[in-house]
Amino acid sequence: MTETILVTGASKGIGAATARRLARDGFDILVHYHSDQAGAQAICNDIAACGQQARLIQFDIANRDQTRTALEQDIAQYGAPYGVVLNAGLTRDGAFPALEDDDWDIVINTNLGGFYNVVKPLVMPMVQRRKPGRIVALTSIAGLAGNRGQVNYAASKAGIIGAVKSLALELAKRNITVNAVAPGIIETRMTADLPEADLRAMIPLRRFGKTDEIAGAISFLCGPDAAYITRQVISVNGGML
Numbered sequence: 493m494t495e496t497i498l499v500t501g502a503s504k505g506i507g508a509a510t511a512r513r514l515a516r517d518g519f520d521i522l523v524h525y526h527s528d529q530a531g532a533q534a535i536c537n538d539i540a541a542c543g544q545q546a547r548l549i550q551f552d553i554a555n556r557d558q559t560r561t562a563l564e565q566d567i568a569q570y571g572a573p574y575g576v577v578l579n580a581g582l583t584r585d586g587a588f589p590a591l592e593d594d595d596w597d598i599v600i601n602t603n604l605g606g607f608y609n610v611v612k613p614l615v616m617p618m619v620q621r622r623k624p625g626r627i628v629a630l631t632s633i634a635g636l637a638g639n640r641g642q643v644n645y646a647a648s649k650a651g652i653i654g655a656v657k658s659l660a661l662e663l664a665k666r667n668i669t670v671n672a673v674a675p676g677i678i679e680t681r682m683t684a685d686l687p688e689a690d691l692r693a694m695i696p697l698r699r700f701g702k703t704d705e706i707a708g709a710i711s712f713l714c715g716p717d718a719a720y721i722t723r724q725v726i727s728v729n730g731g732m733l
Contacts, residue, residue: 494545496573497626497714498522500553500610501580503531505680506630509703510577511535512542513711520545522566522573524580526552553580553606554598563613572617575626575714578607581648588643596644603648607655618668625668626714629656630706633676633729649674653725660723669722671713675706676729696731 497514501507503525511521512535521539523546525532532548539546547570551562581603584595607629618625634642635649653672660670677691678701692698709728712718727733 494518494520495575496520496522496545496570497575497577498524498549498573498610498614499577499579500524500606501526502535503528506675506678506703506706507577507579508535509707510579510710511546512538513704513707514577514714515539515542515544515546517711517715518544519574519714522547522549524549524551526550526580553609554602556605556609559606559609560613563610567613567617572614572621574618574621574623575628576610576614577710577714578610578627578629578652580606581630583642583645585641585645587641591644599644600648600651603645604651604655607652611659615663619663619666623667624719625663625666626718627656627659627663627668627670628710628713629670629672630710631656631672631674631725633674633727633733636674636725636727637733656725657723664722669713669718671718671722672725673706673709673713674725674727674729676701676727676732678703678706694732695729699730701728701730 497519499507499511502511502523515521523532523535536546551559584599629652631652632649634646635653638646656670656672706728709726
């Protein structure tokens with residue numbers, strides 16, 4: 493029986509690239525989206541073209557009740573997934589003195605709160621499978637090193653690292669690995685308006701990363717060759733850190 497991996501925020505960017513890559517690697521994919529149903533359906537079509545199964549699931553990761561209900565209903569019908577890639581998130585950048593309360597709250601509640609909201613309903617069903625499992629969370633170079641204008645985002649991503657390292661200890665005896673991938677500056681819609689020439693000068697490899705390069709690291713952590721890797725943060729940043 494083919495294993496299934498939930499990918500949150502799979503309708504675009506890194507999430508879409510990850511869903512496609514995992515499908516090529518032989519996994520069925522539970523394609524999560526919040527508002528972009530058309531984008532998510534396009535990813536399902538790509539997965540089907542790879543010969544794998546895909547199904548949609550919709551919820552706002554910042555809404556705890558909505559997330560729990562959607563996941564519990566899916567588990568009741570299809571069983572617990574083998575793994576989850578926690579990719580969905582957002583930014584509300586700005587100098588700290590200029591941040592509004594909502595800029596802080598929505599980033600923390602979505603990025604860090606979303607980790608709890610998604611993983612909590614999945615953990616015990618994954619344990620009860622009595623099989624190996626994978627949890628991979630997307631953090632960021634900002635969570636490792638900080639970044640001007642991203643105090644809220646960096647705090648949320650640093651929190652994810654702490655959560656990953658702690659949960660890895662709790663789940664190790666269950667043979668469920670928990671790791672994080674920390675991208676640097678990646679070519680996505682989120683970086684389209686950044687001053688590319690200035691930023692490339694800060695990157696030893698002198699280019700932005702590609703979504704497929706992040707997907708490759710995530711795929712490795714989800715696969716059999718990473719069975720002895722847990723509690724780690726894999727940085728994919730072109731040498732910035």
